[in-house]
Amino acid sequence: MLSYIARRLLGMIPTLLIVVVIVFLFVHILPGDPARLVAGSDADEATINLIRKDLGLDLPLPQQFLRYVEDLSQGNLGHSLRTKRPVTQEISERFMPTLWLTVTSMAWSVLFGMGIGICSAVWRNRWPDRLGMTLAVSGISFPAFALGMILMQIFSVQFGWLPTVGADSWKHYILPSITLGAAVAAVMARFTRASFVEVIQEDFVRTARAKGLTETSVVFKHTLRNALIPVVTMMGLQFGFLLGGSIVVETVFNWPGLGRLLVDSVNQRDYPVIQGLVLMFSMEFILINLLVDVLYGAINPSIRYK
Structure with a gap:
């Protein structure tokens, strides 16, 4: 390894x-x-x-x-043309808000997306499947900026429950994470359903049921591990997209993260910051793909690397 x-x-x-x-x-x-x-x-x-x-x-x-x-x-990304500060300092100050927003969005989207996908696969072609896939299609089709503005209008303007801008407390993460993770949850639901439907029809699943195992044991002990390989691949890609593609959401919520920094840098033609951000996003995708490959071996012990 x-x-x-x-x-x-x-x-x-x-x-x-x-x-x-x-x-x-x-x-x-x-x-x-x-x-x-x-x-x-x-x-x-x-x-x-x-x-x-x-x-x-x-x-x-x-x-x-x-x-x-x-x-x-030499590890030098240059200095910002706007602020005259090192690019590494500019990026480091904005990195953690974006990382925590991405982790929060990914956590709930994976939880709900995989839950909806598993339920849709187990009860496929019945009302849970139709309801779950309707929600998934809606999540993919609805633009993130429109969802963000609707959530702000309802929960911030009308009810006054949640803040709209900033990243000072856990409440600030709720609306942006829902907005950012909605499309990911929809993709995870559809992908999990497709993977489960394929695995659940295999001979070893029918054998497990023939042995008298409960449906819960069949789904979570036998089917889940074998269906997770393609799901983990999609999960890693989606995490990379969230980390590097939160520009719209950060702009809508005025989030002090990397996406907003990239927009400001492009508008000001701040070459060093743009180059540093794009290189960082590229490195993130490469490392995430490596992590996904390593997770394959943890999920399925029969996979060995040479």
Whole structure:
């Protein structure tokens, strides 16, 4: 197992190099001059040229890339063009609110999504199945920003039960986590149902029932473990999407997280922060995929890594 993890970590290097190249080129294609934005609208051309030289934007693109790679190798993501602070500090201050929001959203969405999926599979083609899949389709189809505004209107404006902005207490997490996790719960419900329906028709399940085992034992002891492999794969992907794709929800609720930081950085053409965030999101997906592969062995002991 350790050798497998080591090989996977080494295999991340080419992927990260490709990501670095793509991110660097993409950010420099964005319209707008960051030097002009830093200098302000009233700055003259001489001032703008000085700022451009100070930022290294006057160098040819290959030299800018080599300087960027050299800084990355030293763990330096640069400094924000807006705040002049290190990019690592900008990201670290926003990371925990986004992480806890993602964990909260993932926890309830997995719990309810898998519960609905299992019930729909056990009672398939009956009213629990139809009700569960109707809820799942509704969760996938309804836009996150619209759901967030409806929840704010009902629970914050009309009833005054929950706050709408900020991340100061556990109450602040309720509405954003519901908004962020609704689509994930719907996907998990449909995916769990499909996996369970396939496994529950296998011969070993019929054998377990023929031995006189209770339906609860058949579902949770025999069917669940075998059906979890594809579900865990989807769970890992959804967690990565939540962690890196909470931009809309963080904007709606003015959440002090990474998604809001990315939006502000794109609007201000803050190249170093954009590059740092995209690289971090890419690293998260790679590590999550590695964790999912390791979990396969924990769920199904028959899986061995060489």
